[in-house]
Amino acid sequence: MPPTASDRVTFDRARDLARRHGWREKALIYLTRRPDEILVLEHTHEYPDAGVQVPAGGVDPGEEPAQAAVRELLEETGLRVSGPAEYLGSHIWHDEAAPSRVRHYYRLRAPLTTPDRWEHIVSAGTDDSGMVFRLVFRPLREAGLTPGFGWDGELGSLVGVSEPGGADRELRTERLVLRVPTEHDLPSILQLHQQDLSILHNPGDRLADAVQARDLLARWQRQWRDHGIGYWMVALRHDSGIIGVRGVKSMTLGSRPIMNLLYRFDPSAWGMGYATEAARAAVARSRALHPSLPVVVRVRPANRGSARVALKVGLRREPDLDEPGEDGIDHIYVGFVTSTFDMQDAACLCWSRGRCVPCPRRRDEASRPRPVGGARRADPLRDLHGPGGPT
Numbered sequence: 594m595p596p597t598a599s600d601r602v603t604f605d606r607a608r609d610l611a612r613r614h615g616w617r618e619k620a621l622i623y624l625t626r627r628p629d630e631i632l633v634l635e636h637t638h639e640y641p642d643a644g645v646q647v648p649a650g651g652v653d654p655g656e657e658p659a660q661a662a663v664r665e666l667l668e669e670t671g672l673r674v675s676g677p678a679e680y681l682g683s684h685i686w687h688d689e690a691a692p693s694r695v696r697h698y699y700r701l702r703a704p705l706t707t708p709d710r711w712e713h714i715v716s717a718g719t720d721d722s723g724m725v726f727r728l729v730f731r732p733l734r735e736a737g738l739t740p741g742f743g744w745d746g747e748l749g750s751l752v753g754v755s756e757p758g759g760a761d762r763e764l765r766t767e768r769l770v771l772r773v774p775t776e777h778d779l780p781s782i783l784q785l786h787q788q789d790l791s792i793l794h795n796p797g798d799r800l801a802d803a804v805q806a807r808d809l810l811a812r813w814q815r816q817w818r819d820h821g822i823g824y825w826m827v828a829l830r831h832d833s834g835i836i837g838v839r840g841v842k843s844m845t846l847g848s849r850p851i852m853n854l855l856y857r858f859d860p861s862a863w864g865m866g867y868a869t870e871a872a873r874a875a876v877a878r879s880r881a882l883h884p885s886l887p888v889v890v891r892v893r894p895a896n897r898g899s900a901r902v903a904l905k906v907g908l909r910r911e912p913d914l915d916e917p918g919e920d921g922i923d924h925i926y927v928g929f930v931t932s933t934f935d936m937q938d939a940a941c942l943c944w945s946r947g948r949c950v951p952c953p954r955r956r957d958e959a960s961r962p963r964p965v966g967g968a969r970r971a972d973p974l975r976d977l978h979g980p981g982g983p984t
């Protein structure tokens with residue numbers, strides 16, 4: 594009989610239990626194309642009992658679960674999508690015979706141009722190597738995942754964040770409301786980027802006109818669409834007027850994927866702790882969605898207010914990582930570092946005439962040795978541990 598229950602635990606606790614008990618970890622992937630769809634995997638007539646599943650696979654030694662999600666998706670579907678994978682939750686599975694007792698659930702997003710269905714021969718390197726999977730996007734509420742095996746363990750949280758006004762679209766703090774930018778915010782965006790004081794240390798961020806404001810808004814909205822997180826417009830709870838913008842953006846520092854934290858407030862709202870309050874909420878949301886990704890702030894050397902906010906939300910100065918930015922050298926502040934994680938950032942769809950075929954990038958990767966425990970490449974972020982502690 595398949596087990597029917599699992600415990601939801603925090604990411605850090607799940608990883609710790611796996612380490613202490615030697616339990617295998619598995620990453621399960623909910624791939625969405627539109628918010629109300631999910632990719633399911635049907636087995637062909639050769640494996641009629643396997644039911645309807647989602648792409649999933651074991652976490653390799655030395656690999657982050659989020660990284661395993663991106664790799665497994667590629668191996669099981671032929672799709673290379675841009676990460677980072679969005680974390681949904683972790684479960685401990687109550688079946689001592691189960692090969693993977695720890696399950697981490699992730700969401701990845703496929704380009705809208707992805708076909709409705711295709712077949713894929715699983716690539717070498719997995720237990721399912723050589724099997725033919727039939728992949729199809731189904732409506733989220735009619736996914737039809739075979740019950741009792743945990744495939745649907747976090748489907749509920751996916752429904753919650755996928756719908757308009759879902760949990761991540763609006764954040765509330767003690768005094769503030771943070772919400773996703775829309776067309777209505779264009780005047781505020783323009784004003785915030787035209788005030789001399791707001792851009793004193795980053796003159797390159799000045800916006801010349803409404804056209805540039807619209808371009809900036811489009812880039813922010815793309816972040817939300819591609820990564821499920823981005824910048825929020827900040828208002829006071831008792832007054833809908835915008836006082837600032839605050840949020841995180843998926844970027845790399847060197848070759849390392851990170852979440853870059855930005856804050857910019859109207860000078861009339863400075864000095865009241867709003868910047869710190871909003872930053873804490875944004876960092877908490879980033880940590881919930883991407884627990885493996887460090888949070889980074891780039892601070893111009895003379896910007897003492899920005900440096901102070903970075904320190905107050907738990908980041909620390911790392912002079913070795915300073916690098917030139919658009920307006921000169923940036924001081925780098927980093928927090929919540931866990932371990933190394935190479936984001937596979939290029940979108941590459943490997944199919945031809947409705948079937949997946951080997952693509953050049955995948956062939957390159959097949960010949961690349963997989964990371965093994967402890968054998969990580971040199972990385973200046975590797976030994977840093979933020980307040981979240983090592984996992």
Ligand SMILES: CC(C)(COP(=O)(O)OP(=O)(O)OC[C@H]1O[C@@H](n2cnc3c(N)ncnc32)[C@H](O)[C@@H]1OP(=O)(O)O)[C@@H](O)C(=O)NCCC(=O)NCCS
Binds near residue numbers: 867
């Ligand atoms: C950086 C910025 C967001 C800080 O806003 P703020 O409203 O002053 O921030 P808070 O009220 O939360 O204050 C945070 C801390 O910074 C300190 N601080 C603020 N401005 C400071 C300054 N010019 N010099 C020294 N400390 C300063 C505050 O005293 C407070 O520290 P404390 O609690 O220990 O007293 C704001 O100055 C701003 O929007 N600047 C323009 C945009 C910008 O430069 N953004 C940074 C790009 S990364």
